Amino acid sequence: MRCLPDAIDGHHACFFPSIVLGIAIVGVVGPTPAGIIFSLSISGWPKYARMIRGSTLSLKNSGFVEAARALGASEKYILFHHILPNSYGPIIEVATLGLGSKIIAISGLGFLGLGIQPPSPELGTILKDGLVYLQTAPMMSLSAGGMIMLFVLAVNLIGSELRSITDPRSNTIEL
Template identity: 45%
Template sequence: MSQNTSVQKTTPKKAQSPFIRNWKAFLKRLVTNNSAIIGGSLIIILAILAIIGPNIASEGINQHDYTKQLLGPTAENWFGTDQYGRDILSRILHGMSTTFIIGFGSVAIAASVGITIGVISGYYGGIIDTIVMRIMDILLAFPSIVLALAIVATLGSGLENIILAIAVSSFPVFARIARGSTLAVRKLEYIDAVRALGASDGRIIFKHILPNTLSPLIVQTTLSIATGVLAAAGLSFLGLGAPEPSPEWGSMLNDGRNYMYQAPHMTYFPGLAIVLFVIAFNIFGDGIRDALDPKLKR
């Protein structure tokens, strides 16, 4: 009696690249980091409110009721009313999407331009690096809010000009970080090996250098969103923000400063909204930093 033996072929698993393994480890540390969980939860809640806020708001952004001017918090108007009798809570909910647009829009432009300039400058070096970095030094010599103020004063007020001004004042920081990370990665031996095998500059930059420079850039992105929102609020507070009746939080603070003693709630609640937004992204940024660098222990 013959017994057939079956040979079971096993296909070896495809080895994962170090980049994928590192990012899986990062995500695992991120979901167990308290700062990331708290900050991320706050950001998700704020994002949901930004989406559904206009639908759950009891009033529109410019619904006047002069019989309820400067009322404090009541059961009908939880955050009170402003000088035109408009519900402050409704305006904060409507303005939350504007805040997200300013934060993410300005950082998207700043990161795209700054990372591109920084990587090219750090990779090629020489006269290109010298010229680019001296320009960045000049821009960094100005306080970001002063530079943004000068740009908005030149271009005029408006949401688009605010986003552009904040992006211009922020991209030198991204350029410096991207350049420093590129200089560190460019000197590694495996970059020389890839170049010796005939890889083009574009392939080296996008496949080998850029993925290894993302860690500090991601942290800077989250922190820059909070900084951008603060800058936008500062510009609006100075009267250079989105024009009326836009419910931008900085503009609401600007309206409330004339009624600080008569109706302090006009500044308290928009100010608390800005503080909560900034704290959420700062805490989340701390969590990302700790997850990206497990050697950091508080």
């Protein structure tokens, strides 16, 4: 478990490794798709809650929010028309980075034998099954590992571009 200081209120935030919690929950619930989704969702939601909270706290004292209050806008209007649209960029970036880490966690659970079971294809299981043939047919494991790497890279690049499109502060002209 690692603890980091929180930039907003100075308290320390401790993070439990999601793969360990995923192994424990999948071990209890069973290696079903619903159990895997549940285990990874339970360990991942605090990251999104902290991101939304931090973004909201930083935006609630912004000039455009103060101007909307001065014009008599309701709190609900300010939340849905000013704060949430300006929070989309960081939330999208964290969600896409989280998707890449969840793909790696799902593949890790499959590699350990706790993922989706064999008639259904899963990259972690394919990677584990290819270890037996690593000397004679290395492409079996290398292709599964390469697909995991390419998918995570593609999701991260897409997330970075989506953030630059949706975040009004990052619209800079590149030469």
